[in-house]
Amino acid sequence: MAKSSPPQEPxxxxxxxxxGQPRHVMSNSLTITDDTLKLPFEQQHAQLVDACRSExxxxxxxxxxxxxxxxxxxxxxxxxxxxxxxxxxxxxxxxACVAIPAFGLFFLQSELYMLKCGRRVSEWKRSxxxxxx
Numbered sequence: 775m776a777k778s779s780p781p782q783e784p785x786x787x788x789x790x791x792x793x794g795q796p797r798h799v800m801s802n803s804l805t806i807t808d809d810t811l812k813l814p815f816e817q818q819h820a821q822l823v824d825a826c827r828s829e830x831x832x833x834x835x836x837x838x839x840x841x842x843x844x845x846x847x848x849x850x851x852x853x854x855x856x857x858x859x860x861x862x863x864x865x866x867x868x869x870a871c872v873a874i875p876a877f878g879l880f881f882l883q884s885e886l887y888m889l890k891c892g893r894r895v896s897e898w899k900r901s902x903x904x905x906x907x
Contacts, residue, residue, distance in 0.1 A: 819895070819899055822895045822898065823892075823895060826887075826888060826891035826892065826895060827888070829887065829891060830884045830885075830887040830888045830891065831884060833883055833884065833887045834879075834880040834881065834883045834884030834887065835880065836883075837879045837880060837882075837883040838876050838877070838879060838880035839876075840879075841875045841876040841878075841879040841880075842872065842873075842875075842876035844875075845871065845872045845875045845876060846872045849868055849871050849872050853868070
């Protein structure tokens with residue numbers, strides 16, 4: 775019986791031209807492509823900041839969806855099981871009980887992700903500025 779060799783992982787480029795570091799140092803989705811490396815340094819930085827913004831939106835929206843689903847399920851259960859909740863809250867109060875946690879979690883998680891991503895971009899900028907001098 776012939777032995778099969780284990781599957782090999784795809785080869786990653788060893789380093790980028792400007793940073794001398796692996797291309798995936800920013801995060802799994804913030805990558806520095808060959809097209810990005812051909813741009814001036816300021817445009818590279820602007821592209822990374824734009825990528826941070828879009829990633830923060832997606833990250834926050836995931837938490838928004840989870841919080842909206844959870845809070846709406848809890849509100850539905852409270853309305854069905856407790857007549858006092860149904861009497862105490864009108865339609866706007868019910869909507870607020872669902873929307874406030876969802877929007878709050880969206881803004882909190884988006885902001886925290888932007889801060890984390892901003893630190894990574896600052897470190898990348900600092901290392902590239904020192905390397906290009």
